[in-house]
Amino acid sequence: MSDILSGFLGDWHALLILLVAGVIPNQIWRMLGLWFGGGIDEGSELLVWVRAVATAILAGVIAEILVQPPGALASVPDWLRYAAVAVGFAGYLASRKSIFAGVVCGEIAMVAGKWWLG
Amino acid sequence: MALPPLDSPQWHSSLSAFGWGMRSIAATVLTLVLFATYLGIGALAHDSHFSLGWALAATAFVWAGPAQIILISTLGSGATVIQAAIAVTVSAIRLFPMVVSVLPMLRTPQTKRRHLILVAHLTAVTLWVECFRFLPQVPRERRIAFIHGLGCGLVLVCLTATAVGYGLAANLSQLFAAAILMLTPLAFLFSTLRNSRELSDVVALILGLLLFPLAAKLDSGVDILISGVVAGTIAYGVHRWRAHA
Numbered sequence: 001m002s003d004i005l006s007g008f009l010g011d012w013h014a015l016l017i018l019l020v021a022g023v024i025p026n027q028i029w030r031m032l033g034l035w036f037g038g039g040i041d042e043g044s045e046l047l048v049w050v051r052a053v054a055t056a057i058l059a060g061v062i063a064e065i066l067v068q069p070p071g072a073l074a075s076v077p078d079w080l081r082y083a084a085v086a087v088g089f090a091g092y093l094a095s096r097k098s099i100f101a102g103v104v105c106g107e108i109a110m111v112a113g114k115w116w117l118g
Numbered sequence: 119m120a121l122p123p124l125d126s127p128q129w130h131s132s133l134s135a136f137g138w139g140m141r142s143i144a145a146t147v148l149t150l151v152l153f154a155t156y157l158g159i160g161a162l163a164h165d166s167h168f169s170l171g172w173a174l175a176a177t178a179f180v181w182a183g184p185a186q187i188i189l190i191s192t193l194g195s196g197a198t199v200i201q202a203a204i205a206v207t208v209s210a211i212r213l214f215p216m217v218v219s220v221l222p223m224l225r226t227p228q229t230k231r232r233h234l235i236l237v238a239h240l241t242a243v244t245l246w247v248e249c250f251r252f253l254p255q256v257p258r259e260r261r262i263a264f265i266h267g268l269g270c271g272l273v274l275v276c277l278t279a280t281a282v283g284y285g286l287a288a289n290l291s292q293l294f295a296a297a298i299l300m301l302t303p304l305a306f307l308f309s310t311l312r313n314s315r316e317l318s319d320v321v322a323l324i325l326g327l328l329l330f331p332l333a334a335k336l337d338s339g340v341d342i343l344i345s346g347v348v349a350g351t352i353a354y355g356v357h358r359w360r361a362h363a
Contacts, residue, residue: 010169018172021199022180022189025207027239033217034231034238047215048357052322053350054212057205058184058310059326060333060342060349062303064191067331071165071287072295084300085307092308099151102308103301111297 076114084110121255135260139267142252148244149275151305155183156276158302160283161295162187166194170284177280178273182242185209187302188342197340205343216246223253224261233262240269247313318357325349 065073066081073081088106095101121138122128129135143149156177163173168190176186185206192202217238224237248268256264287295307323314320326349333345 008169008171010172014168014172015175017193017199017202018176018180018189021193021203021206022176022185025203026180026182026185026210026213028207029210029214030217030238030241031235033214033241034221034234037218037221048316048318049350049354050211051215052318052353052357053346054209055310055314055319055322056326056329056349056353057188057209057342057346058306059323060330060345061184061187061191061209062307062310063327063330063345064334064342065162065187065299065303067334068195069299070162070191070194071299072292073299075292076296076300081300085304088304088308092311097312098147099305099308099312100147103151103154103304106304107297107300110300111293114293114296 076110077117080110080113080117083113121252124255124257129257129260132260132263135256135263136267136270138256139264139269140271142248142264142268143271143275146248146251148247148309149272151309152183152244152272153275153279154301155305156279157283157286157298158300158305159183159186159190160280160285161287161298162190162194162283162302163280164284164287165295165299166190168194170281173280173284174277177276181239181273182210182213184306187306192342201340205340208343208346212243213241216243217241220246220249223249224258224265226259229262237262237265237269240265240273243309243313244272245269316357317360318353321356322350322353325352 066085067078069076069081084106087109088102091105092098092102121142128138159177160173163170163176176189180186180189188205188209189202192205193199197205220237220241221234224234245265245268249265252264252268253261283298286298290298310323311320314323326346329345329349330342333341333348336344338344
């Protein structure tokens, strides 16, 4: 991946990967939605399953960042990352489900914990 | 900020409807959440050794935060292009029901399919949520222009956040760089929880979180896909079981 570092856009190879693995996989579903949109019942069983799988995949991504953190996040101890999520969740509940409050509480807990550890 | 009443002359031109759409980004806390998320995505792209131009192009043309994170983290952890493409394709399926459910709110008898292409591109979770909130206050024949404005405004906010996050990750102390990377899981966790309308969504979220560490032991390159399909299918089973009980 180090060759991608060079220059603003990096090499064409990286952009090709973006097109194949990023842009097309997303646009295909949007355009299918545009094309077949009229005929599908929003509450159909297939869409319930699709939404559940999509939610679980997103949950997997969240877990991956927490369990196998990238870059600078790896400098924070495991227990502190999990504790920050727990504090954020408490903030989310205490604020009657404010996303913003949850994020802020989690961040404060992590930064304070890391600062305290030195 | 309040939108003009439905019969106001403010809605007579498409351009001013576009302007009201763009200004509406200031009327929602989700803009702030999106900004925080894309700060994190910019930082993640930097720490995974992608270029700034690549990160910005991904924000503009993929325009789906979860897909961008999956793409960056799978490629960054050494998966092949095919493995990354499969994981992103599956994660993007949720865009299909979103587009399907947004379009009926925008159509008029004169609307052609090509008028809706940009709306379909701009459709992602935040825009989808905001459509349900804002569109009843917008005259039907100006809704496409309004959504173009709202969507383009959100894209601009996120391009800015991507660049700022990328730059911050490169120049900040380790503590603040870690704090920015932490924005992504927190913002996605709470916004997904907030958007969960049914029990199956909540079960999918919790099981998905718990099953990933197990699936990761397989080291298959598509661990997220495995834990996602298993957890999602169990959640769907719970939904069926409750429907029959």
